[in-house]
Amino acid sequence: MKNSETSKLNIEKAAEFMELPPSKVSELIEKGNLKRNWDEYYDIYRFQGHAPHMEDGTVLIDHHGTFELVRGFPKIKRAMLLEPALLNNFSEISSVAVEEKMNGYNVRVIEFRGKLIAFTRSGHVCPYSTERVQNFLEPDFFREYPDLVVYGEMTGPENPYVQKEAYGIESLDFFVFDIRYKNTGEALPVHHRRELADKYGFNQVRLFGDFSINSASSKIMEIIRELGKKGREGVVIKDPAMVLQPIKYTCSESNCSDLRQAFKFYNEAGRDYLYSRVIREGFQSHEWAESEEDFMERCLRLGESILRPMKKTIEQVESGERISDEFRIRVKDRETIFKYRDYLDRFGLYIALGDIKKIGDEYVAEIRRMNKSTNDKTLAMLEGQLWS
């Protein structure tokens, strides 16, 4: 209670810093568009739900006298047809840098009161990512460049959100794909960023190269075919100067892998999620001028990605099992496991903690997230209820 009084946000000053009228800041707080964090992150606020001129997930840090903004990660738009998208969006420049888009979850890292902390896309401080990131990034970087934010992908099998074996990672790792200035969100140019990250020994997403605008689409198609075979996601195509907005483009296999995961829990699967992936397949199929045989293979891949996991779920529930999402997390501090559980609790995501094993100097926790909705719906259908 005392804490909440002493650390109350100075609205006048915060408003001045953000160049907004104080009444606007008060309104954002009242309407829940500017929310404060809890516990040791009490002085960190996040923007949510379309605050004006501020990306969702942008974070405001109150240093009691001064402020800092960590801008939300700008949504990267998608090319449906690669070649026209390249020509249309990068007409002002002569070449693009192509980097791998890895499949995991993205976090932003800064130093806060002597410790690295990791923000999720929505601007929450994730206890698991925060603990992990201490191992991944050299803190000297943040002391040298206190005005920079490191954006990267957390990926690997010991991942609460997207478990991927495709990268040959044993547990979890962090790959830098962007470095941006605090406050403005301005990005470092691609090659400058890569040199800097390299200097501090950071892992980085793979750079496939810089390609001239005219040759890029055929080069990227080749890359996408190779990535697809390896079960990887796709690429982000960037203006090397990071002035024009990047574009993403993904593999058919990755779309289908998303669908396989989603349709295991078919009653939770989003309609838009299904629709958007189907649409990508349609455009890719057109642009790649596939043979009839390749096209039929794509159709089969799409259909199977939807139906096989769903069929398996029904079989499992019929046989008396219940489906659930299972994953592992690995931590140095045993406490992080419980902090992470409590953190998910706040969002209504209830997990069941299973075995916790000590392996070396770390703890590995087995976690299950029950998918009540799909289990219940499947049971209802098996009992002869009607759909609607």
Add this chain to the structure above:
Amino acid sequence: MKNSETSKLNIEKAAEFMELPPSKVSELIEKGNLKRNWDEYYDIYRFQGHAPHMEDGTVLIDHHGTFELVRGFPKIKRAMLLEPALLNNFSEISSVAVEEKMNGYNVRVIEFRGKLIAFTRSGHVCPYSTERVQNFLEPDFFREYPDLVVYGEMTGPENPYVQKEAYGIESLDFFVFDIRYKNTGEALPVHHRRELADKYGFNQVRLFGDFSINSASSKIMEIIRELGKKGREGVVIKDPAMVLQPIKYTCSESNCSDLRQAFKFYNEAGRDYLYSRVIREGFQSHEWAESEEDFMERCLRLGESILRPMKKTIEQVESGERISDEFRIRVKDRETIFKYRDYLDRFGLYIALGDIKKIGDEYVAEIRRMNKSTNDKTLAMLEGQLWS
């Protein structure tokens, strides 16, 4: 203007007839839940948007002193798993009647001021269906049974909504599947209804037979397989006494045919429409205990139903064509063509009238409905715009 005054609804009397408080009826009118028709159907009102205790599309007819209700067609729920659904929903009876569910649009027919009129599902008087139904149903029936409403499916290739060749119909025809009392909506028992319809020479949906509850699911699966091969839709399973609610069940081929039609206009395709059809395939695949080969065939059928029409649309737009929905209607009175166009106009459905040819004593009109949204989106992608 004069007409609107003389035919004003007597709210007190209408309320008394419907057993609602007059204030409720006034409220329904104010809120747009009870809407009057236009022109010669000015004395006909329809319920829309969840009026209490009244199915959507229910029609109130004001005879200036007396009233009648034509109840909306009750939504038929769907079996996802046939056998448990049969056992669970018809446990009180020993056998079910299985009739064909035809693919068209359903209308309700009554006599109004000396002429047959056809209501659509939403309770509008459709000028095309109204003209057509004069040829299909013997008016004596309605004079003999003024308290009955005939429910049936309009199907065939000359159909503005669902063009089907599968029934061997040359133009359009009407198949009775229900006869219900005005006001209460109570249905005639299946065999009584069929005898009555037969007596007046009405076309009827096919009755596959009455099956004991225990043998019904295997019998229906056989029927569904056969119907699927012929490109037909499915069945409705009924309590012969029409006391318990009927259940519908459809063929995989029909789901896929729906998707093929929808994904031609992929940018207009509903997310829920896609999702629901995919889900049906998953459950059917499970219940039918398919071989791996049959399962893969189903996956391919599903994927192809989505991707092939979409791919074709993109190709067409790229080649400079624009996609559109094309169909024909056939009428006796040339005026009906224009009345029907104006009728669609009221719903914001704009059509382009093409050639009108005289064939025998009838007029055949070519109609095109442009799908601006899919054309525009496809063009935008071909020009290199990004998805979002």
